[in-house]
Amino acid sequence: MINWANFISQCFNGLVLGALLALISSGLTIIYGTLGVLNLAHGAMFMLGGYAGWVAYTYSGSFIVAVVAGSLFVMVVGVVTERLIIRHFYARPPEDQLLVTFGLGIVFVETVRFFFGSLSETVPPPTPLAGITSLGFMLYPTYRLALLGIVAVALLVLYFVLYRTRIGMIVRAGIEDSMMVSSLGINVYKIFMLVFGIGAMAAGFAGIINAPVVSIAPDVGEAILVQTFVVVVIGGVGSFPGAVLGGLIAGELISLTSMVDPAYSYVVLFVAMTLVLVFRPRGLLGTAGRE
């Protein structure tokens, strides 16, 4: 017997979780697709966005300021990291890239712990979104509903930049063949820096808009990183629409399974990932030839 109220509520949960995963994954997948770097510090950047936003909120009292500060701060961190460290690793073997980004993640997390301790911190949602909305069949936190809209807008902006602007065109060309782009006289390295910054910003933005839902602590990025990778694998590495689709699938799988038995929600998620890897190694929307 299906409890319909519960079913629809869980679909909503899946949608919200999925949207968030989609946003974070899109950053990860843009960086991987363009630069070929699997950024294991992506979770830490998600966390950094939350903390930068929280600090900004503490001083300004404004949620908007927090969101802007959180995103911009992580973008700057991304750009600086790319300039100082990551670019020396483009030509190095993937193991080196994994290790250096993994190490960077630890450095970010421990730096935050050093300054702010491990106690979790909360950023309240803006007042109009603070309450609970009745949808008739269920009560749902207003901010989570708003989150759906916020993420949708953010994804659309990202889509617009990637698919409707000149920079986006170069980035996408870079994903396909960076050598060719370079030979056309475009300074690929500047673009790379920008891409890393945008990818990081997506994580930072997600980090701060998620802070009213899940209060922040130095370790928040760790758990989200694993799910993000699953999403990217399901959707197809390097594919922006894949990240969105993968995120939504992952969110719904987790939520709907937990209606039956929460203990299996992550099992089902990983089974789905394995099935995708077996039957469609490049992911649901991945480009052919890229595995």
Added chain:
Amino acid sequence: MNVGLEGRRADLLPSAERKICDPMAVTRAKIRINFQERKHMSKFKLTNEATSAISRRDALHRSAGVAGATLLASFGGIQWAYAEDKPAMGTWPAGSQGDTVFIGAAVPLTGTYAVQGADELKGMELAVEHMNTNHELMKKFAPKVNNGLLGKKVKLLSADSVAKPNQALQVEQTFIGQNKIIMMTGSTSSAVAVALNKFAEREKILYLAGISGSNDTTGKDCVRYGFRQNFYGETAANAIGPVLVKKFGKNRKAAFMTPDYTYGHTTTKSVNDYLVKNAGWTMVTNQVSPLGTQDFSQYLTNIANSGAEFLINVNWGRDAVLSTQQAKQFGLLPKMTLVIPYQIPFLAKEVGPDITAGVLAATDFWWTLEDKYPLAKLFVESFHKKYGYRPEWGAQNSYVSFAQWARMVTEAGSFYPPDVIKQYEKGETIPSLLGDVHYRPQDHQCIRPVVIVRGKAKKDMKNDEDFWEVIEIVPGEKVTQPADAFGCKLGDYT
């Protein structure tokens, strides 16, 4: 000459009123405090010498030394056996032959239980400091402590366990190899406690559980070499059960939230069994989540649709913080009555008194007990002086466990593990921060009071750490199950 500085300070914090009226000012002050406290919360601590301060050359020297010592010990050990009837075992006698003895602590300094682990570690540090300096409080616990134990200084080594059993085992293994620790401690997760129990039995090294709430730790997974000071699921259930039944009556509907490991399952079972048996309550749903869950929406949605009147949250650490905060977001609180059978250190600080006001919880210790017990007062004062906040029960548990161990060692007059264990097993009445207690010889559980607290509303708080009001102190004998109820069979001494 200090005019400039004074002037600036006055600007920042003009008056107490301003601080209260302006929440931003409070949070800003909090950030500054965090900056000051950072060295205490940091993962890379000075005490953590074994993992951070050993140079490669040093390590090489040591490993050569260890190899040599092992050879010598294997010859020398036989002579010892005949000479004193105390065969070499574990790190004995090698670990207590120098002028320093080492304790190895594996505590979570990152992950879901990081905050609680850091507090626990501070309790240990303070206890060791007190042992080495003949502090008044330590002397009350162990009168024979004399600038250390049995003529040796005590040194604490610690490293991060991330609340994971395998990580904790690795940490202790390293400490045994490098420093020949004579006692192990740390957990803040019963999964770790149970693993270290078994490890202790195999290695023949004493293990004092840190925070561990599972019935199994001194129940079916008990060992001769393991001891536990703190309260746990069954004692929590027997202490808080009557309060719940008295306050809320019979035949109520409760939803449980349970972390998916030994602590969660045994505590949920104990609390539910009590309520079902004594008052006909029904468990309408039990939402089991993995350790480290961040988004509890799926679980909360199931609870929202379950018809529960009570939300009994067994989650712990950050899981408890997030699940409780999100229960409020989803409107479950205050519609349902929140109950926290196994109180979570720092929860009230993190979720705020808006959520914890009126909430009933069972706990090991709360700092306001200083008004009732002189030893508790001494402890809270010296902890507060050193660390700048009042200790939670994790710090209390490790301090008291260490102090009681110091007593056993000094009374036994030997570090030889079976001697120390037998000293514990005399079941003597010994001090704690909450009056006299004793260790039960059959399962090595300390029989100690369980404290029932109720969350204070913000307006009733006398200071910024005055979150709970103690409403009852239930004697240990009243809440502890019979020694054989959870299948404890202690192992051998040697």
